[in-house]
Amino acid sequence: MFQKNKKWIMISVLGLGTLLFGWFLTSSVSITRQIQTRLLPNSQSPLSQIKKKATYDLNTSLYVGNISQMKTYRPESKGYTKEQAIRYAEIFQIQALVQEREKDYYFKDEGKELIIDKEIGRIQYRDKLSRIQNKDHVYTETELLRQAVEWAKSKDLNIEYAKAVIHHEPIENQYQIYFINTIGNFYNYSYPQKIVINAYGEIGELEYYQIQYISNGNYRIKKPEIAYEELKTKYVYEEEGFQIDIQQVELVYNGQGKIEPAYRFFGETNQNTIFEKMIPALDPLY
Secondary structure (H helix, E strand, O other): OHHHHHHHHHHHHHHHHHHHHHHHHHHHHHHHHHHHHHHOOOOOOHHHHHHOEOEEEEOOOOOOOOOOEEEEEEEEEOOOOHHHHHHHHHHOOOOOOOEEOOOEEEEEEOOEEEEEEOOOOEEEEEEOOOOOOOOOOOOOHHHHHHHHHHHHHHOOOOOOOOEEEEEEEOOOOEEEEEEEEEEOOEEEEEEEEEEEEEOOOOEEEEEEEOEEEEEEEEEEEOOHHHHHHHHHHHOEOOOOOOEEEEEEEEEEEEOOOOEEEEEEEEEEEOOOOEEEEEEEOEOOOO
């Protein structure tokens, strides 16, 4: 009798263990899927992605001219020597001694930072302290643009540009100004000079490049209609009901390392934000 009871107890334990193991596997798979969903938000079903695709309203022409080929370019930079770096530190009124690192010269003094690259021809400057006592006067964007250019010239940095793109950050009450130049007859969004200035005229950041562009030859480009279809089908957004009003389409240059033609789609959203997306213009079949 005891042997029979013992056998039934063993069978019951094994059965319970099997059920617990099966529950553990199911829970593990569920937990793993939850982790994957958190880490990979785009790994969703096609149906959920379709629901989150934006609605586009094209309120401009796709015509950008009778252009079938454009050049590509590679950037060629001129670096800075240690003597030049020290000179710029004096111009920026930084008293600290130079720290020579592997790729750049670094200065830091009283909230100011200056980084001058040895090879890629870039100067980065940051000033984290507010030095203006009277903050009664708030400048317009036009005044801030003029002040930024004049400030750069006072630092022996000449900013040549065809247009300025200004992004306002209301929370920080500051403006990011991007100075866009041209390659040929096309705007070049690669390596723009950048100045961050607040509403009171204080310069917070500078990013300045000293670069030349060397041609790699001509390449065929795709039609703007194809680029527009790519824009509508390839990009998924988190917001439901996201609507985009396309107000401008243009051929430009864009890229880091490789400077290539791109279609720039620019406009506004139904959430009162600026929309800008670059779609590569090179024809992959060419």
